[in-house]
Amino acid sequence: MRDVRETMSALPADLVRLRRDPTVAQTLRSVVAATISYVVALRLSNEAAPLTAPLTALLVVQVTLYSTLTTGIRRVNAVVTGVLMAIAFSALVGLTWWSLAILLLAALVVGRFVRAGEFVVEVGISAMLVLGVTQVANTAWDRVLDTLIGAVVGLLFNVLFVPPVWVSTAGESIEGLARRMRQLILRVSEDLSAPKPVGLAAARLHEARRLDNDIAEVDASLRQAEESVRFNPRVREGLLHRVVLRTGLDTLEICTVVLRVLARTLTDLAKARREEPLFPEEIGTALEELLGHLADAVVSFAVLVTSDVSASAEMAEGRLAEDLAAATASREEVAQLLLLRIQERPRQWQLYGAVLTEIDRMLDELDMENRSQRLMEELDRSSREQREKHPRLAAFRQWTVGALPRRDRRTKRR
Template sequence: MPDVLDPVADLVKRRSDPVVVQTLRSAAAATIAYVVALKLSKEPAPLTAPLTALLVVQVTLYATLTTGIRRVNSVVVGVLIAIGFSALVGLTWWSLGLIIIAALTIGYFVRVGEFVQEVAISAMLVLGVTRVATTAWDRVLETLIGAGVGLAFNFFLAPPVWVESAGKSIEDLARRMRQLLLHIGEELGSQVPVDRAAARLHEARRLDHDIAQVDAALRQAEDSVRLNPRVKEGLLYRVVLRTGLDTLEICTVILRVMTRTLTDLAKQRTDEPLFSQDVADALKDLLTHLAAAVESFAVLVTTQVSANAEEAESRLASELAKAQASRDRVAQLLLRRVQEHPRQWQLHGALLAEIDRILDELDMEQRSKRLMEELDRSTREKRERFPFLRKLRRWARGEGRKSASAS
C-alpha cells in the first residue's frame, strides 16, 4: 500500500513544479471545455473544444492570451478556406493538395505563428465531411469554446509566477561558476597536465552552453509576470533578473577565455608548475574571493526580501573589496616574476586582464547604472508602444484636464 501511494505523495510534493502544474491545469481546462461544448454544440463528441483548451492553456497568462488569439485565428481561417473550396470543388487528390498549399500560404500571411499547420489541418478536416457548412461552423464554435475556457481558466485561476524557479536556475549557474574558479585556484601551484587543463576548458564551455537553459527559464518567468494580477512590479522583476543573467553570461565567456589562457600556459610548462608558489597562493586567494563574489552577485539579483538583499549586497561588496586587494597583490607579483623570467609574459597579462573584466562586470556601481538604463529603456518603449494608455493615465491623474483649463 505505501508503494502505491508513493507516486501520489511525490506528485503532491512537486505541486509547484512547472510540469505538474501544466498537466493539472491543462487537464482541468480541457475537461471543462468538453462539458461546455456538449451543451452548446450539435456534435455528439465535440473534441475540438478540449483540444483547443489543451493547446491554449499555457504555463503563463501572457502565453495563454497570445496563444489563444493565434489558435482561434488559425482555426477560423482554415474553416473559411474549406467553405470556399467546398463551394467550388469536391474532395480529390489535387484539391487536397491545393487546399494545403492555400492554407499554409494564407496562414503565414495572417501571422498565426506556430499554428500555421493548424490552418491546413482545420481546412482538411472540414473539407472531408459531407455537411461542410454545418460541420464548419460547429468546429468554429467548439474552437471558440475551448479558447474561451482556456482564457477564463487563467483569468480566474491565475497561473503561478516562475520568478523563483528562474532565480534558482541563475543561482545554480553561479554555483557551478564558483566551483570551477575554486578548482582552477587549487591547481595553479602544481604541474598541470594538458588534458586536465583542457578538461577545465570544456567545463567552462559547458557553462557557456547552459546559459541557453537558464535563459529559457528566465523567459518563462518574464512571461509569468506580464499581465499577471498577482504581480505589482513585473517590470522591475524582469529587469533585475535579465540584467543579472546578462552579467553572468559575460562572466562565463570571460571564464572560458581564462581557462583557454591557462590551457595554453599548461602546454608551455609541461614539466613545471604553472606559477611559482607565492604567485599561485596569491592567485588562489584572488580566485576564492572572485568565486564568492560571483555567488553573492547571483543571490543579490534573485533575492526578493529587502533584508536579505541588503545582506547579499553587503557580502558582495566585501568580497569584491577583498578580490580587488588580492588582484593588486597578484599584479605586483606577476610583474616581478615577468621581469625575472619573461617566458609567456603575454599569458600572464591576459590572465590578469580577464580577472579585471570579471571584477568590472560584478562592480555594484556598474550594475546600478545598467539597471537604471534598462528601466528607462523599457519604460520608454512601453510609452512609445501604447501612447493611448499613457494619455489615458495622464487624463485620469487630472493632468490633461489641467492643461485644457489653462489653455
C-alpha cells in the first residue's frame, strides 16, 4: 500500500517532467498540427485522401518557432518546385527509366538554384511521385494545394500556439554538466597524499576526456534554447538570454579542457612516483581542500549563469564569491607548501608548477569580473553583427529613438 501511495505521489512530478521534455512536446504538437491539416485538406482538396497535407505539416512543425518558419519556407519551396517541374516535364515525355533519370537530375540541380537547403532531395521526390501518377495535371495541382495547406496549418499552429521556451531545459543541462565536473574534481582530489596507482590516475583522465561528449549534448540543448527565443513573443530579451547561456557554457568548456590537462599532469606524476605518494600528507590535504572549493565554485558558477530571478542571481553570485575567496585562500597556502617542497626536493618541480597553473586558470575563468567583461564584449559583438546584417532595420530603430520627444526619451531611459 505504501508503494502505491509513493507511486501516485510521484505521478505529478513525472508528468511535469514529461511536459518539459522537448521530444514529448514536439511529438504532441506535430500530431495535432497534422490532424488539423488533414481535416482542412478534406474540405478544400479534390483528393479522396489528401495525405500530403498532414505529411507536410508533420515535417514543418518544429520544436521552436524559428526553426518552423525557416523549415516551412524551404520545404514548401522544395515541394512546389518539384511539382511544377513534373507538370512541365509530363507535357513532353511520359514515365520511362531514362525520363525519370533526367527528371531527377534536373530536379536536384534546380533544387540547388532555388536554395532548398537540406530539402533538395524533396524536389526530386515530389517530381518523381507526381510524374508517376495518372491524370498528372489535376493530381499535381492538388498536390501543390495539399502541400500549401499543410505548410500554412503548420506555420499558423506554431504562431498561434507558440512553442515553449527551452531556456530552463538548457539551464538544467548546464547545471548537470557542472555537477558532473564537480564529482570528477572531487574524485581527482581523493588520495592525493597516498600512493596512487597509475591505472586509477589514467581512469580519471579518461573520465575527463568523456566530458567532451557531455559538452556536445549541452551545446545541442543550448542551440535549441537559442532558437526558441528567436521570434518568440514570450521573450523580451532574447539576445541577453542567448549570450548569458552561451558564454557560461564556453567558460565551463574551457574549465573542462583545463581539468583534462590537470588529470594528465597527475597521471604523469603517478608514473614518475609509483612507490611514493603524489604529494606529502600536508600538501595533499591542502590541495584536496583547494580542489573541493574549486568544485563548489564550478557549480555556483553554473547556478549563477542559469538564474533568472534577481534574488536568486544575487544569492548565486554571493555563493560564488564565497567559494572563489575560499579557493583563493587555499591556493595561497598550497603555493607556499609547494614552494618549500620544491626547495627541499626539486624533482618533478615542473609537474608541481603545472598543477598550480592549471588550478589558477580555472579560478581565472570562473572569476566574476572576467565573466562580466566577457559578457559585455559578447553583447557588443552580437549587437554589431546584427547591425551589419540588417543595416536598414538598425537605421530604422535609431531613427525611431531619435524621433521620440525629449520627454519620452527621458521616460524611456528611466
